[in-house]
Amino acid sequence: MSAAVVLRELSRELSPEMCRLTELESSRGLLRSDLLQVGFLAPRLAQARAELVAVHIAEVSGALSAAARLALRGLDAHPDELAVLRERVDEVQRMLALDGLEPGAALSGALASLAQEPHAQWPCALELASLSVALRPDVHSRAALAAVLAARGEWRSAVAIALAVLSRPRSAAVRQRWLARLCRWLERLGEHERVARLRSA
Numbered sequence: 001m002s003a004a005v006v007l008r009e010l011s012r013e014l015s016p017e018m019c020r021l022t023e024l025e026s027s028r029g030l031l032r033s034d035l036l037q038v039g040f041l042a043p044r045l046a047q048a049r050a051e052l053v054a055v056h057i058a059e060v061s062g063a064l065s066a067a068a069r070l071a072l073r074g075l076d077a078h079p080d081e082l083a084v085l086r087e088r089v090d091e092v093q094r095m096l097a098l099d100g101l102e103p104g105a106a107l108s109g110a111l112a113s114l115a116q117e118p119h120a121q122w123p124c125a126l127e128l129a130s131l132s133v134a135l136r137p138d139v140h141s142r143a144a145l146a147a148v149l150a151a152r153g154e155w156r157s158a159v160a161i162a163l164a165v166l167s168r169p170r171s172a173a174v175r176q177r178w179l180a181r182l183c184r185w186l187e188r189l190g191e192h193e194r195v196a197r198l199r200s201a
Contacts, residue, residue, distance in 0.1 A: 014160045068125045069125075132144060
């Protein structure tokens with residue numbers, strides 16, 4: 001049986017988890033609207049501002065994903081890595097201010113905490129990863145969220161994220177990485193037969 005058939009079966013069985021992911025991603029409109037205020041601008045200016053905001057969104061989401069991975073590691077996070085992340089967050093905040101963009105309460109609170117608070121007082125890894133994927137649901141933010149969910153033992157939700165990623169066209173390398181993750185998480189769920197079918201396809 002082909003890998004596509006296995007993935008379709010899993011998608012049907014995990015539809016509630018995939019719906020939950022869709023709802024999370026749909027909230028990005030609320031987060032983005034704080035930054036993307038173009039309604040009263042001339043069309044050309046609005047387009048330029050939208051492109052600028054898209055760059056900022058990518059930067060903020062990337063910083064949140066990186067922070068989620070460090071938060072997930074807890075005391076194992078190296079001080080040098082924390083310092084690099086703080087520098088990254090400081091730069092993100094500086095550029096947002098420079099371009100006159102003000103994130104809403106959820107984003108500004110998270111960024112301020114990452115920049116100023118001790119590592120132990122950051123928002124939890126799940127909150128950071130959820131903000132990242134809601135802001136910009138790409139393979140990087142989804143990988144961070146899936147890693148956090150897997151670390152919490154929420155294997156079905158991690159599998160649902162993998163299925164959502166694999167449902168879209170991807171490069172062969174990206175697809176292989178996500179299939180490997182999917183197989184690891186399915187093994188945790190005891191789905192050894194499906195894992196064997198995926199690996200033999």
